[in-house]
Amino acid sequence: MTGPDQFLFFFSALGAFNGFLLSIYFAIHAKKKIFTNYFLSLLLLVLSIRVIKSVFFYFNPQLSNIFIQIGLSACILIGPFLFLYLKAYAEDKKTNWANHVLPYLIGISILGLLYPYVEHTFIWRKWIIKTIYVQWFIYIILSAKYLRPIFKKIKKRESLRKIDIWLFSIYTGVSLIWLAYAMAAYTSYITGALSFTFILYVAILLLVFKSSSETTFFDEKEKYKNKAIDQKTLAAISQKLGLITEQELFLNPNFTLEEAAKELKLSKHTLSQYVNEILGKSFSNLIKEYRIEKAKKLLETKKNYTIESLGYDSGFTSKSTFFTAFKKVTGLTPAEYQKAYSK
Structure with a gap:
């Protein structure tokens, strides 16, 4: 050859x-x-x-x-x-x-x-x-x-x-x-x-x-064929969505759109459409925001947390993922945020 x-x-x-x-x-x-x-x-x-x-x-x-x-x-x-x-x-x-x-x-x-x-x-x-x-x-x-x-x-x-x-x-x-x-x-x-x-x-x-993208490339189809959600359903979804934060379901690192739909007793398609069209974000970014809010509360109330343990306790899978997401959402590192809050 x-x-x-x-x-x-x-x-x-x-x-x-x-x-x-x-x-x-x-x-x-x-x-x-x-x-x-x-x-x-x-x-x-x-x-x-x-x-x-x-x-x-x-x-x-x-x-x-x-x-x-x-x-x-x-x-x-x-x-x-x-x-x-x-x-x-x-x-x-x-x-x-x-x-x-x-x-x-x-x-x-x-x-x-x-x-x-x-x-x-x-x-x-x-x-x-x-x-x-x-x-x-x-x-x-x-x-x-x-x-x-x-x-x-x-x-x-x-x-x-x-x-x-x-x-x-x-x-x-x-x-x-x-x-x-x-x-x-x-x-x-x-x-x-x-x-x-x-x-x-x-x-x-x-x-x-x-x-390297923020969006869920394969998990969410983002296709709704111009089907609008009626007002009654919108109100019901808005109310049900609160269960994710109340029960802190987002702390599960593997919490997916399908699992959320099952917990809220909604179809995966409807929940995805609501999050994308009404909230203007992907489901993964919504869950990420919930986790950042949890991390902020921990930083405000706990003083002896390491960044790694803080990330895990907030639902993130790694220190680097948590650090990057936190700074992108808040504009500060976790340490900088805690220092600014304590002043």
């Missing part, structure tokens, strides 16, 4: 490997009851399987036909998982995922048994692979309707939210990967793998950008 080939192998294979890691990350993140991330995890998984097959087949044409069949079969689920992921974000209701996954999974399994790639290579190349790419393309078209609000913003040159950029990137990335594979006969077979690697690293950069 020459130097340029080694570089191509490393770059494309690394993308597939990182795709697997991100798939695991989102699967674990989904355990925090963010169900849409299951679809994202599975989307990255089937893409990675498809790409790793391309990488090894390109550099080792004698690759086992069984492995080739698995890689090609994974393509049939790329479109459905893209569709389900975007649909889950766009619609505030449970998604019937089985209708979009099981028929294809069962179908490709039966085809694989009846016409294994090793014995029916011609049938796979002539019919099955082309059918899979057509099905993938159809789902790309169907998925586009869930990005219409984003397309309208782009057309009107309105600013996009971080979640808009993320969803648009996922959709565009999958579409470009499809295009790379569909045009491989006119370019190079490795183009799809390289496209996946490049797009994946763009997604990773977005994740890093998201992690």
Whole structure:
């Protein structure tokens, strides 16, 4: 393998490997009851399987036909998982995922048994692979309707939210990967793998950008479809929201929007809409403010608190997070605040 080939192998294979890691990350993140991330995890998984097959087949044409069949079969689920992921974000209701996954999974399994790639290579190349790419393309078209609000913003040159950029990137990335594979006969077979690697690293950069942000990038969908909350419901939510401070529920470091909704007997969607539209902030920032108020009271009444213990007792998960949040909200460090209060 020459130097340029080694570089191509490393770059494309690394993308597939990182795709697997991100798939695991989102699967674990989904355990925090963010169900849409299951679809994202599975989307990255089937893409990675498809790409790793391309990488090894390109550099080792004698690759086992069984492995080739698995890689090609994974393509049939790329479109459905893209569709389900975007649909889950766009619609505030449970998604019937089985209708979009099981028929294809069962179908490709039966085809694989009846016409294994090793014995029916011609049938796979002539019919099955082309059918899979057509099905993938159809789902790309169907998925586009869930990005219409984003397309309208782009057309009107309105600013996009971080979640808009993320969803648009996922959709565009999958579409470009499809295009790379569909045009491989006119370019190079490795183009799809390289496209996946490049797009994946763009997604990773977005994740890093998201992690440094104040907003809850994946936890809150921030989509309300112009549904206004009636006055009676507004009053009820305002009253119920007081329970969070009265019972100091925010002291739980893992207190989430979903847990708050359960405690207040509200839907997650309604509570998120109220906090975003009426209070003008994200749920995470609201809880952060509650914790800062708790910390201020402790600073005003307790003299022997260390900054680290003060942060933990206020609901923060680390000293640095507490210190940064406190100074941003009050303009002072905890020590400076306590000194100013004692004067």
